[in-house]
Amino acid sequence: MKKIRILALGAACLMVAPVFAMAGCAETDETIVLRVSNWEEYIDLGDWGDDEAIDIENEYTGEDYIMGVNSVVDDFTEWFNSQDYGFEVEVEYSTFGTNEDLYNQLNLGDVYDLVCPSDYMIMKLLDEGEIKPYSESFMDTSIETNYYINNVSPYIDGAEGSIFDEYSWNGIAACYMWGTTGFVFNPELVDSDARDVSACNILTNPDYYKSVTVKDNVRDAYFAALSILYEDELNAINANENISEEEKEAERSRLLNMTDEQTIAAAEDILKDIKENVYSFETDSGKTDMVTGKVIANYQWSGDAVYIMDQADEEETELWYSVPEESTNLWFDGWVMLKDGIAGSEQKQTAAEAFVNFLSRPDIAVRNMYYIGYTSSIAADEVFNYFDWCYGVVTDEESEDFYEFDNIYVYDVSYFFGDDSYIYIDMDTVAVENATLTHEYDDDEYVAGYPVYSGGTISMGRQAFGQYPTGDVIARSVVMQDFGDDLAAINQMWINVRCLDLADIDATTVIIVAIIITVIAVAIILYRFRYAIFYNRPRKKKTA
């Protein structure tokens, strides 16, 4: 059906084009091919069921719901070609599996105009001078269709003091998705107050022997190892009240970005312990292993954690997400234009920037969030409403979805959506410490007469917490830098960890192999000398 539509659209274009050409608009004939490379399963591919429509008004399409009928890429092409850009665009969409794959592809000569690598890979590409900055008009907030710069969270980009500002990425990269790293876990199978999963050292904890998985990724594994190595220092920094937040942040960032020889060697030892203790280093199996209950906890990116919790809910298993208390790796995936691809073509640049802006259009951001489970960088009202629609308690007693909760927590996401952005969520879905009762039964006008708690700290919760961690989680997070010149040493360290050390080969394996080799040797010898042994006569000479 989709194909027919595209064909029809193409046919329509073909038929219309000569008309325009005759009318003197020769430019419409031109088609720019935009080569986009994105992570696998990182964009809405459409085809939603009718019951999946999100109940939020969509001012951009004029519908009173948001849903993906066609893929975002198709929608972009259709939208772009209906605009007055003077040329048409065709998107050549491809995907990559890891940042390193993308980097290798680029080095082997693949050319893309727009790619979506993670923070450290952006740093690396920037250092190598591969990135083409966005135009000034892209960053101009006065243009209404600049959806990215007008809607991106001030916490991430655009505003002074935003993270992109700190790393001078303004105008270099446009943040697409972001998140934290933590543990998805089954609360029934860990200790009663889940203290064990609130620190990375669960990975080396013998109580969880062969029942936790880690991502098979050198950066995440190295971060976890450093979190274990510097656990005491990090906790001391977090608890220290005599130094400012900035100093704390700088100190945490310094510790978790150490790449000197001793640190790498210490990390190697820790990672070998981790390898001994964990169920596996997983590339993709972690999600299913978690849902099917093969493992108790999984060190995971927040977006995938949300996806896992959703999947588990369908299987009627309740999983939680916890961010380690010492620190967490705050990561970003951002769109960058590549010099090699754009090659000075203004039209390409326009098309690439329009693509990023289209993805940042609030309804599209919501669609992507719904489809892939990750958290968009866009902080528009639609996104906030979507967040509330998903996880917020229905406070309107008249509503048919109204349900009486005993305790409700004010979940504050002001750091991301701007002041006074909070939703009410059921306290059974967050583990709150030190919360204070803010509204009594009688005088609460917000939540239909139920107690409302506020102001506590949250280090674990369910999907809502996975998508937007609380401000104090954000405060203790660290952005992991590119390894730079130490990359080779860290890669070698990782290979050493993943190999089986001669010293680690256990005795039983050696004995089994030795026995088997002996048996084979004996069998061969018996076979060769069978005449002498079995039949007591010399071997026959070869007949001619």
Place this chain on the structure above:
Amino acid sequence: MTKALKLRFNRRQLCIPYAAFLILFVICPLLVIIYYAFTDGTGQFTFDNLVQFFSNTNTLGTLLNSIAIAAVTTVVCLLIAYPVAYILARSKFKKKYVLLMLFVLPMWINFTLRITALKEILTAIESNIAMYPFLNTVIGMTYDFLPFMILPLYTSLSKLDKSLTEAAEDLGANSFTVFMRVILPLSVPGIISGVTMVLLPSMTNYVVLDMLYNSTYIMGSLIGSYFAAYDWNNGSMISLILLIIIFIITLATNRFNDNGESAGRTIL
């Protein structure tokens, strides 16, 4: 004379496509591998990569581990496949091709899919598969490579002339002697090709280890990991070392193969 020459020339011409293929896809990549193996990142000639492989206990451990897994897998495959192939070849059942098909059928299903299914089965049996990584890896490898062992054995056993065994029985040999003196020697070519088809790929098959052995590296994934880290030089050196090992094994089995055939001939 001229006619014969012409004919020879034509015959040579027939070789050109294969020769071109060989040069383009075997010789050239091999030369590139050798070049990378003996240079460092800047293109300078060096033996460092070779020294590094043999001085790092981790890579050596991986080599030994790969050989161990491959050897155990091959022996297990052989022990399981030989009786099966023998029974199949001897069976009076008219539709024995159907039986054979049943054994080869798993080959039609994607191999990653099979291992995923196996992982579930093993989990059901062992409850936590991470406890027995070596055993599970051997089971997984055997599951994957068993058809490659059965097929050549079946072929060589079914080609076996029945009159030979009957003759041996007539001359008073008991069934053990018949097997040792007639059937086993004649099936040696099948054993050799089965062993080659199982031993060599199972040294580099990393999918099984990724899923069943805590993602421990085997030779294949070790090479891949160097390539993924943009280190073409060390990766090429390990490929080269693996190539040499495989070459030696092939050479040895071929010698043995010749002996086996001549052993067969002595009986004839």
